[in-house]
Amino acid sequence: MENGEKIRLDSVLIGGPLIRLKHEAWQFFILHYGSMPLENYLQGETIPTILSRICSVLELPFHLKICCIYLCVFPPSIEISTRQLYQLWEAEGFIPYNSEETAEHHLKELIRRGFIQVSKRRAGGTIKSCYFPSIVDTSLFLVAEKTEFVWSPDMVEEPMANVKRCFILKDLIDFFPSEYSDMYLQSFLNHSSESDRLARIDCENFCKKFKYLRVLDLGSAVLDQFPPGLENLFLLKYLKLNIPSLKCLPSQLCTLLNLQTLQMPSSYIDQSPEDIWMMQKLMHLNFGSITLPAPPTNYSSSLKNLIFVSALHPISCTPDILGRLPNIQTLRISGDLSYYQSRVSKSLCKLQKLEWLKLVNESKPSRMVLSEYQFPPSLTHLSLSNTELKEDPMPTLEKLPYVQVLKLKQNSYLGRKLACVGSGGFPELKVLHLKSMYWLDEWTMGAGAMPKLESLIVDPCAYLRKLPEELWCIQSLRKLDLHWPQTELRQRLRTFKDMEWRYDIQLYPYGI
Template structure:
């Protein structure tokens, strides 16, 4: 799968259309020839080598080392040529937008384009020497593999289809200990945990035993999760009284309402340490048999945090069918697993089936959806994503040919229909307002995106490897990393996203300015919720920036130097309340979105 070639082709089209600046006539001719050659290669790859590209992608999960085929070598060479092309174009455009740009860059661009054109011609000739594979039905093969393993696992997991499994679940919910406790159904390949839980939830036994029930899907925003429970269990009259109160008041209101009530809360999709730590404060325990019913994926972190009754950790390879009793922070947990194989073996088989199926689905996507889909891996799993933010990021990245949010919305709806994305919130008119990526899907997309060097994701620390030198996008999830690590990345990095969840994270101006100094060609800079004390002046040098998001609560005056970012389309400062804005803001002709707490704009000169 080669996403880089298609991206370069689209960028060359924008260059020729004048969307990224004025080109010298000589450079236009070379770009037209280069674009024509690239489109020819791209068409050939999709028309003649689609089966081969799918095969290569499916081999990502092979346990044994796979020797490089001729096609793989060609794809690797294409990747480096695309990188070389982007550097030449970025250098020229940066020179063009600078006040005292180097006029010699026009000649250098023409020379670079001529050399690249020659190299792409060589690639085309090499590709013609590779015999494509036409006679392989991947759809039939994937279905056969999936059915074979599912049939095998369903035979192995016979207990999951017997009546005593439901009896056991109901016993744990109704006949268990008086303390508030968690009953967790562990996902097992070939076994639908959601349907199983729903059958229990809707049974007459459960309805008559519990005073109130709530079924909620997981939300990374814990405040929203609280509101879902409140809306489900509380009468409207009581809910109206607390709707506009702050988080702590709403949490105490739920605790007070559930007092002396026997309740059941079902958490679908995922259950994490953060959720349970949070719910432990919001849900009262009056020793009356209240329960939380959770559906757990095999990969959930809660396994590593719980302790068996003996005090030992849970070893997944020793987990067999039947109830497994444990505790987390002195709260009882009962894990229900219905496979006859060990949990570790079930995880391996589940991963094998779902991974290959998802890899095949990704490979089958058309180019424009493939780009948007892989970009989702930049976000945390089950993280609530504003669709407005997502559309603006896609446009800034160049994934949307006409820069239209309507087109971006259509792309998202297609990804939702393919089940890569799930809807979290819809507006009154039915439009998707927020979405999230299921944990397994997000992990798989991250696996593919990093394999094809589309994006690099840092969870804890940077691990040096060669791919960092050509990867154009960086997404950071957790702790702030030392700015010395920037030396491992390409200075022509295109996107820098710092999507931490902790709103208390703060960084120095030196840290932010170091980002700007090292990566002058950034198009996207999103520092998420990280708190800045003041506006970093280093941003003024990011002249190619199209998307900028900063969290500066103390900012009251928009710096006049920011108005020199003439390519900026989106400016996000949701925690800033701007009282003074320079007149030059009206010179920012590309600016389309001002996402700020509030802003006072100067009178328009026209």
């Protein structure tokens, strides 16, 4: 049993799952049952909806069952970030360490079985967020309560003796100074929408009471400083804090050597301790901005498991630092990209496994020169924002061999012309998003460019007189979104006889 109890022999299931089933055996039965449809043991032909749903939960394979029941830690019908869900499953030990592919497979299987619905998809088609519908809500909570899998003050007044997970939907400020104490609580998540300000003494007492936590998510609760005593939660794997005033990452944090996910999206860190290079299990760093220190001269190791960083300050984009992050797959760089142009442009090639890259410039005016960038060939998703490029970015970007999604967003390019003239340019591109190119009035394409394009979004296209004729030769193109198109462009679209059945065209703010 999860709480270390031994299973009594008189509770072992004999002669069918519902024969001689005692109260003490319910947790074992619900979590491990699933070899035969439960309906076979129920009398009558009609099964009530809730009971039927419970049966479908019980019949899941064990690895899917615990992932499914874990959805109860989220409010029903709320959008759940799949990235966060995968990280939590991993921290709880439901999936192997550093195995996002396994988590994605589990999610898709739960979607196929009707327990989860897709809410949003990313431009490349992967699932960005999901939710579990209200029809699943009641049955999941009944199973979770019966197994003492999760507890919330909104469910019952007193915590159950063996509960391992607690979540808060409201009144976090009332929960913290309370006398609740369970030294074996391993997960605490705050989903309160209120930005409560937590007192220092309450945070300190909380860390003392729940010293075996693996997951700590304080959500929107505001802290004035790094919580004292948190460095003693040596089992922590997932940590999310909201400390807007924090500028320097405390060295105590680096003693949490089991930490896999560190989320502090409201913190802009100017200085980090050298000891951060000792945190070998780190996989995800999510900050408003973070500056990584140069590795100590006597330290040759790397953060080899780090796969996600957002947002890295450009000052940290040196060959030495990026060279110590060999397995980074997703990277967002935000800051003065003009000032650090040479440093960033020549260091990105160190990231040979980089797939997702977002560059956000924060300097005015921008002096970025995209042709100087040495992008790793592994890139599949690229996004530029506020880069204010003077030169046409297409001749540089069309040479990237595996890019599937390209987003040129908020003032990324200030020119009037785009030209994809290379034969076979953008060989794998599926999604092209052109946003806030206010002066774009001419776009040309070479024959054979973007052969796999599926979706095109131009927002706005107020001065664009026509789309390249080569677009209509792309057999894979199905989706076209145009915002504020000229009357001339609108009229051209009406001339295509097969427009309605072949393309999903959306014109804003008016129809075609």
